[in-house]
Amino acid sequence: MLCALGLRLDKNLAPAENRWMTSVAIIDYGRGNVRSVFNALDYIGVAATITDDPAVINDASHIFLPGVGACGDAVAALNARGLPEILHRQVFEKGKPFLGVCVGMQVLAAKSFEHGTHDGLGWLDAEVHRLDPGPDGLKIPHMGWNSLTPSRAHPVFDGIKTEDLVFYFVHSFAVTPSDPDKVLTTSDYGKPFVSALAWDNVITTQFHPEKSHDSGLEVLTNFARWVP
Amino acid sequence: MLKKRIIPKFLLCDGRLVKYRQFFSDERQAGNPVSTAKVYNDYGVDEFIVLDIIPSEDSKAIVRDIIKTMSEEIFMPFTVGGGVSLLDDVNALLRAGADKVSVNSQAVRDPSFVADAARSFGDQCMSVSIDYKEISPGVPRVHINGGREKTNHNPVDWALRMQDANCGEILLTSIDRDGMMSGYDSDMVARLDEQLDIPLVVSGGCGGLQHCIDAFAAGASAVAISSLFLFTDHSPIKMRSHLVSNGINVRASKTSRN
Numbered sequence: 001m002l003c004a005l006g007l008r009l010d011k012n013l014a015p016a017e018n019r020w021m022t023s024v025a026i027i028d029y030g031r032g033n034v035r036s037v038f039n040a041l042d043y044i045g046v047a048a049t050i051t052d053d054p055a056v057i058n059d060a061s062h063i064f065l066p067g068v069g070a071c072g073d074a075v076a077a078l079n080a081r082g083l084p085e086i087l088h089r090q091v092f093e094k095g096k097p098f099l100g101v102c103v104g105m106q107v108l109a110a111k112s113f114e115h116g117t118h119d120g121l122g123w124l125d126a127e128v129h130r131l132d133p134g135p136d137g138l139k140i141p142h143m144g145w146n147s148l149t150p151s152r153a154h155p156v157f158d159g160i161k162t163e164d165l166v167f168y169f170v171h172s173f174a175v176t177p178s179d180p181d182k183v184l185t186t187s188d189y190g191k192p193f194v195s196a197l198a199w200d201n202v203i204t205t206q207f208h209p210e211k212s213h214d215s216g217l218e219v220l221t222n223f224a225r226w227v228p
Numbered sequence: 229m230l231k232k233r234i235i236p237k238f239l240l241c242d243g244r245l246v247k248y249r250q251f252f253s254d255e256r257q258a259g260n261p262v263s264t265a266k267v268y269n270d271y272g273v274d275e276f277i278v279l280d281i282i283p284s285e286d287s288k289a290i291v292r293d294i295i296k297t298m299s300e301e302i303f304m305p306f307t308v309g310g311g312v313s314l315l316d317d318v319n320a321l322l323r324a325g326a327d328k329v330s331v332n333s334q335a336v337r338d339p340s341f342v343a344d345a346a347r348s349f350g351d352q353c354m355s356v357s358i359d360y361k362e363i364s365p366g367v368p369r370v371h372i373n374g375g376r377e378k379t380n381h382n383p384v385d386w387a388l389r390m391q392d393a394n395c396g397e398i399l400l401t402s403i404d405r406d407g408m409m410s411g412y413d414s415d416m417v418a419r420l421d422e423q424l425d426i427p428l429v430v431s432g433g434c435g436g437l438q439h440c441i442d443a444f445a446a447g448a449s450a451v452a453i454s455s456l457f458l459f460t461d462h463s464p465i466k467m468r469s470h471l472v473s474n475g476i477n478v479r480a481s482k483t484s485r486n
Contacts, residue, residue: 035325039300069350138230139427139449141352141396145231145274145479166231166479168305170327170352170396188229211305211327213272 022224024048025060027087027104029067029077033210037066037101040210044217046224054086062224063087063096067103071128071173072118074103084121091123091202097226098202099156105197105204106175114173124197126177134190141172146195146207148185154198156222164215167207169195174206201228231477233274233450234440234464236457237431238265240280240310243290247454249407251359251375258458265298268457271464274479275305277399277429277452279330279357281374283311292324299325307355307399313337318345322353330399332357333372335390336379346394354397355429356390358383361403368416375403384420391426398424399452402432409435409455414446421447437462437470444476
C-alpha cells in the first residue's frame with residue numbers, strides 16, 4: 001500500500017522539500033530505541049531529528065516522545081534534561097501534534113505504580129498499573145502482536161482497514177485514564193486495556209508503530225501529515 | 229488477543245547465514261542475512277532472531293553492522309545475541325537497532341549479569357537463551373559456549389532462575405533437535421510453560437507445520453524457525469494460512485490483507 005503511494009521515493013528528499021513540510025523532533029532523553037523511530041520516519045520520507053535541544057524542538061512541526069524501560073526512571077530522565085516544561089509549551093501553547101509511544105505514553109499520567117509510586121508529568125488524569133495476568137496466568141510482559149478495537153475514528157488510523165489494526169506491543173504496565181472519552185483504542189489481554197489515547201493534538205500509543213511493519217508505517221505517515 | 233509469533237532464527241558465522249545439525253554437524257551456507265531478512269520481511273514474519281554462533285571482537289562488529297542495516301529497512305523487532313558478556317555489549321547492540329538482546333553463556337558465568345542488564349536497559353529487552361541437550365535419557369542439561377560446555381543446570385530450573393533475574397523472555401533451544409526437523413521438544417515446553425510467567429520462544433526441530441501447532445498447544449508464545457524456511461518450500465505465508473485454518477491466532481499474512 002505504501003509502495004502504491006510512492007512514499008518510498010521520498011526517502012532522500014531534503015527536509016525543506018519533504019512531502020508534508022513536516023519535521024519531527026524525536027525527543028532524546030537517553031531512553032528508548034530512538035534510532036528505530038528515526039529509521040522508520042526516514043523510510044517514509046519524513047524529516048526527523050533525534051534531539052533534546054530546545055531550539056530544535058521549537059523549530060519542529062511535530063513531536064515524538066519515545067521510551068522503553070521503567071516509567072519513574074523515564075520521568076526522572078526527562079526532568080534531568082528540563083524537557084517537561086519545553087514539551088508542555090510546544091504541545092499545549094503551540095498546539096503541535098504530539099505522539100507518545102509506550103513509556104512515552106505512560107509518563108504523561110499523573111501517577112505510576114511501577115517499582116514503587118512515582119509522579120508522572122500529569123498531562124493526563126491517569127494512573128499506570130501493572131497488567132493483571134488473571135486466572136489464566138497470562139505471560140507478562142505482554143509481548144507480541146495484538147489488535148486494536150477503536151472507539152472512534154482518528155486521522156492517524158486513516159486508510160487502515162480495521163482488520164489491519166494489528167501492532168507490536170512490549171510492556172508490563174498500562175495507562176488507566178479517568179476520562180473515558182480520551183480512550184481511542186483498547187486491546188484485549190485477558191481483559192481490555194487502553195492501547196491508545198487521543199485528545200486535541202495529542203495521541204499516545206502503548207504499541208510501537210516503529211516496530212509494527214506496514215500498519216506501523218501507515219500510522220507514522222498519518223501522524224506526519226496530521227494537522228489537528 | 230495476543231497473537232502467537234513466528235520468528236525466523238538466523239545463525240551467523242563471520243556475518244554469513246549458516247545452519248548446522250545438532251549445533252556442530254553438516255554445516256550448510258544459507259546466504260546473505262540482510263537480503264534473506266528482507267524477503268521474510270515482505271512475507272510479514274513477526275520478529276527476527278539473529279545469533280552470532282562463533283563470536284569474536286571482529287564478528288561482533290560485523291553483526292552490529294548487519295543489525296544496523298536491517299533496522300534501516302525492516303520495521304519489526306530484532307533479538308540479537310552471541311558473545312554478549314558486558315553491559316557495553318548490550319548497549320552496543322541496542323544502539324545498533326536490536327530491541328532485545330539475548331544472553332546465554334554469560335548468564336551462567338556471572339549469575340548477576342542478567343539482573344544488572346535488566347536494571348540498566350529494562351526487563352523487556354533482556355532475552356535469556358538456553359541451549360540444552362540430554363546427557364543421558366531423561367536428563368537434560370544446559371550447555372553454554374555454543375553447546376560446547378556442559379553445566380549442571382536443568383533447563384527448567386535455570387529458566388525459572390533467569391525469570392527471577394528479571395529477564396523478559398526465554399529462548400529455549402534443544403541441541404538434540406537442532407536442524408533435525410523432527411519436531412520441537414513439546415514436553416519440555418509444556419513443563420516449562422506450567423511454571424514460567426514470561427514469554428517462551430521455542431527453538432530446535434521444526435520440520436513441518438504440525439510441529440508449530442504442537443508447540444503452541446504445549447504453551448509456546450512463539451516458534452523460532454530456521455531449516456524449514458531456509459531449506460524447504462515452506463514460507464511464512466503458507467505457514468500462517470495453515471495455522472489460521474487450524475484455529476491458531478497468528479497475524480494475518482500480508483497477501484490476505486492486500
